[in-house]
Amino acid sequence: AQKITQTQPGMFVQEKEAVTLDCTYDTSDQSYGLFWYKQPSSGEMIFLIYQGSYDEQNATEGRYSLNFQKARKSANLVISASQLGDSAMYFCAMRPMDTGRRALTFGSGTRLQVQP
Amino acid sequence: DGGITQSPKYLFRKEGQNVTLSCEQNLNHDAMYWYRQDPGQGLRLIYYSQIVNDFQKGDIAEGYSVSREKKESFPLTVTSAQKNPTAFYLCASTPTPNTGELFFGEGSRLTVL
Numbered sequence: 001a002q003k004i005t006q007t008q009p010g011m012f013v014q015e016k017e018a019v020t021l022d023c024t025y026d027t028s029d030q031s032y033g034l035f036w037y038k039q040p041s042s043g044e045m046i047f048l049i050y051q052g053s054y055d056e057q058n059a060t061e062g063r064y065s066l067n068f069q070k071a072r073k074s075a076n077l078v079i080s081a082s083q084l085g086d087s088a089m090y091f092c093a094m095r096p097m098d099t100g101r102r103a104l105t106f107g108s109g110t111r112l113q114v115q116p
Numbered sequence: 117d118g119g120i121t122q123s124p125k126y127l128f129r130k131e132g133q134n135v136t137l138s139c140e141q142n143l144n145h146d147a148m149y150w151y152r153q154d155p156g157q158g159l160r161l162i163y164y165s166q167i168v169n170d171f172q173k174g175d176i177a178e179g180y181s182v183s184r185e186k187k188e189s190f191p192l193t194v195t196s197a198q199k200n201p202t203a204f205y206l207c208a209s210t211p212t213p214n215t216g217e218l219f220f221g222e223g224s225r226l227t228v229l
Binding site: 004006035042043044045047050091093097101102103104105106107108109 | 147149151156157158159160161164166172174204206208213214217218219220222223225
């Protein structure tokens with residue numbers, strides 16, 4: 001079974017500053033993928049970034065980067081230069097890539113509020 | 117434009133009634149998924165289908181049923197056996213079961229009166 005833990009129910013950050021959203025995971029799979037999604041108040045789920053368990057470099061997508069520490073089983077999301085539009089719920093998720101149930105397992109989320 | 121369409125966006129139902137949520141995709145994706153989201157919480161998997169005419173239970177399948185008769189369609193029925201059906205329901209798809217990123221619909225919000 002897979003488990004995702006997001007320990008920060010809510011976070012505040014000043015506009016233009018960087019913020020790190022924590023995510024730890026537990027799995028017995030050797031090959032897996034880690035994902036981050038953003039959910040604005042409208043409810044849609046927006047894919048942000050992906051990291052494979054065998055990827056040696058941390059993933060980056062524009063202002064988003066994933067700080068992947070495999071030994072510690074953590075996959076923290078870093079948002080640089082926060083914008084007011086970044087205010088939303090953020091979910092960490094994972095799935096096995098080789099076998100078993102290939103559906104995403106989600107964490108409970110972190111609500112980020114960007115302050116002007 | 118390609119995407120996932122969920123309908124209705126808002127739905128009200130009386131206790132004891134079954135209701136079916138529609139999910140249609142024109143992305144030619146093999147795998148489709150249904151998730152439930154309760155206020156302030158993460159998404160929980162209800163059912164998923166990796167191929168037409170096949171589907172698997174997720175973590176909270178009790179009180180729900182699905183069908184996958186066509187590749188593009190994966191309707192979810194919330195039956196009267198579901199004890200707490202009021203929630204936000206999200207449908208998603210991936211090109212193949214091995215592809216990571218899920219593409220989501222805009223969701224259906226079900227309220228039981």
